[in-house]
Amino acid sequence: MExxxxxxxxxxxxxxxxxxxxxxxxxxxxxxxxxxGELLAIIGPSGSGKSTLxxxxxxxxxxxDGSIAIEGEYLAKEGAYVSGDKARKLLGRTGMVFQQFNxxxxxxxxxxxxxxxxxxxxxxxxxxxxxxxxxxxxxxLSDRENYYPSQLSGGQQQRVAIARALAMKPDIxxxxxxxxxxxxxxTGEVLKTMRELAAERMTMVVVTHEMAFAREAASKVIFMxxxxxxxxxxxxxxxxxxxxxxxxxxxRNML
Amino acid sequence: MENLVHTVVLMLEGTRVTLEIFFxxxxxxxxxxxxxxxxxxxxxxxxxxxxxxxxxxxxxxPLMLQLLFVYFxxxxxxxxxxxxAAALLAFTLNYAAYFAExxxxxxxSIPKGQYEAAKTLGMTYPMTxxxxxxxxxxxxxxPPVSNETINLxxxxxxxxxxxxxxxxxxxxxxVQREFDMTPFVVAAVFYLAMTFVLTWLFKxxxxxxxxxxx
Numbered sequence: 486m487e488x489x490x491x492x493x494x495x496x497x498x499x500x501x502x503x504x505x506x507x508x509x510x511x512x513x514x515x516x517x518x519x520x521x522g523e524l525l526a527i528i529g530p531s532g533s534g535k536s537t538l539x540x541x542x543x544x545x546x547x548x549x550d551g552s553i554a555i556e557g558e559y560l561a562k563e564g565a566y567v568s569g570d571k572a573r574k575l576l577g578r579t580g581m582v583f584q585q586f587n588x589x590x591x592x593x594x595x596x597x598x599x600x601x602x603x604x605x606x607x608x609x610x611x612x613x614x615x616x617x618x619x620x621x622x623x624x625x626l627s628d629r630e631n632y633y634p635s636q637l638s639g640g641q642q643q644r645v646a647i648a649r650a651l652a653m654k655p656d657i658x659x660x661x662x663x664x665x666x667x668x669x670x671x672t673g674e675v676l677k678t679m680r681e682l683a684a685e686r687m688t689m690v691v692v693t694h695e696m697a698f699a700r701e702a703a704s705k706v707i708f709m710x711x712x713x714x715x716x717x718x719x720x721x722x723x724x725x726x727x728x729x730x731x732x733x734x735x736x737r738n739m740l
Numbered sequence: 741m742e743n744l745v746h747t748v749v750l751m752l753e754g755t756r757v758t759l760e761i762f763f764x765x766x767x768x769x770x771x772x773x774x775x776x777x778x779x780x781x782x783x784x785x786x787x788x789x790x791x792x793x794x795x796x797x798x799x800x801x802p803l804m805l806q807l808l809f810v811y812f813x814x815x816x817x818x819x820x821x822x823x824x825a826a827a828l829l830a831f832t833l834n835y836a837a838y839f840a841e842x843x844x845x846x847x848x849s850i851p852k853g854q855y856e857a858a859k860t861l862g863m864t865y866p867m868t869x870x871x872x873x874x875x876x877x878x879x880x881x882x883p884p885v886s887n888e889t890i891n892l893x894x895x896x897x898x899x900x901x902x903x904x905x906x907x908x909x910x911x912x913x914x915v916q917r918e919f920d921m922t923p924f925v926v927a928a929v930f931y932l933a934m935t936f937v938l939t940w941l942f943k944x945x946x947x948x949x950x951x952x953x954x
Contacts, residue, residue, distance in 0.1 A: 543859075543860050544859075545856055545860070573862060576860070577862050579860070581856075581860035583853060583856065585851075585853050587851075587853035587854060587856065587857035591876050591879070600861070600871065601862060601863060604871060605861065605862040605863055605867070606862075634952075646857075649861070653861060
């Protein structure tokens with residue numbers, strides 16, 4: 486168990502994050518910290534701001550106030566973002582997996598994986614190919630490299646999406662309800678891939694409704710409601726001994 | 741019989757003018773239309789308003805009027821254009837406006853998630869447009885572009901008012917001279933042949949760009 490303990494290196498720190506959409510405050514001063522190798526699970530009812538919080542990490546949404554630091558370097562400090570180039574460099578350390586997969590439909594599985602390394606990092610096809618093949622075999626889709634996304638099941642598409650994000654060699658992987666758009670029998674294969682990733686000590690932030698997954702795979706669980714963190718703790722504390730009434734009510738409904 | 745051969749030869753010459761207008765207009769209007777659609781979608785308000793205005797004028801007035809304006813009104817303010825250039829200017833500006841609207845709706849139909857995925861992979865906006873968005877837009881806009889292109893073949897006949905000897909004008913001239921309706925029939929066959937080739941070509945293109953759909 487010793488090697489399962491996270492390093493002390495802080496990979497992601499968000500402090501006092503505030504965000505409003507047309508007058509409605511959806512994040513009311515959130516603080517989170519994720520250490521290297523940790524899997525942070527963010528759960529909560531819909532509309533609690535958990536997806537917005539995740540999307541603030543990689544600038545799909547912009548914060549109104551607060552600071553974001555990735556591996557100790559500021560992406561945003563007290564509400565102000567660093568310049569474009571610096572921001573792009575920092576964002577390159579994160580990878581994102583979406584609820585709707587968002588694979589590029591006009592490209593084959595392999596082309597989806599090669600696209601960003603070849604275009605953004607300007608690597609040659611031969612340079613990326615070994616990594617891409619390795620990632621596809623890791624997610625169990627080596628035999629599908631020439632398929633188009635529309636020819637794959639939702640679960641397979643999501644595994645390709647994970648491989649595509651990993652092809653950019655991110656330090657932190659962000660998952661925005663990765664199994665919410667999947668049939669129940671397909672969520673298992675995606676969660677298995679995520680568990681394997683966690684076992685390799687990838688730093689992960691996962692917004693999810695899968696309580697069983699959060700309980701067993703997370704190093705820390707955060708429960709959000711109405712733009713606030715209501716409760717956080719280790720999966721055991723959180724699921725077995727929730728302190729807040731709001732948490733207890735939520736868990737009663739979910740389990 | 742000899743007469744018919746002569747008619748056809750004359751009309752082939754007219755067809756050359758028609759095709760010239762057609763191809764040059766298409767070649768200019770497609771890229772200009774694409775740029776206009778990007779301008780129309782720009783977050784820079786003056787640019788998008790200007791494009792909206794341009795599209796409104798071009799779609800809101802008859803192409804015939806635009807041709808007459810370029811041909812007769814521009815010289816009055818000192819802009820003299822050769823016949824063919826005047827025709828091409830009017831056709832290009834008009835068709836670019838229609839293409840701009842087609843491209844705009846195509847671009848807007850691409851889900852936001854595609855932009856987000858590209859962004860999280862570190863792709864810049866131009867890279868995203870070129871590699872991710874436009875290849876998908878092509879597939880979506882092919883049917884309406886095909887429609888407009890076929891319209892253009894027929895709209896080229898409007899230049900008969902500019903005293904240019906396109907297919908229709910040649911046909912009409914022969915009909916008036918010989919009191920024989922055959923040239924009209926021949927003209928119809930020529931137009932049909934051109935639109936047939938275009939229909940076939942666009943069908944091929946749709947199959948090619950749609951190969952990722954099941």
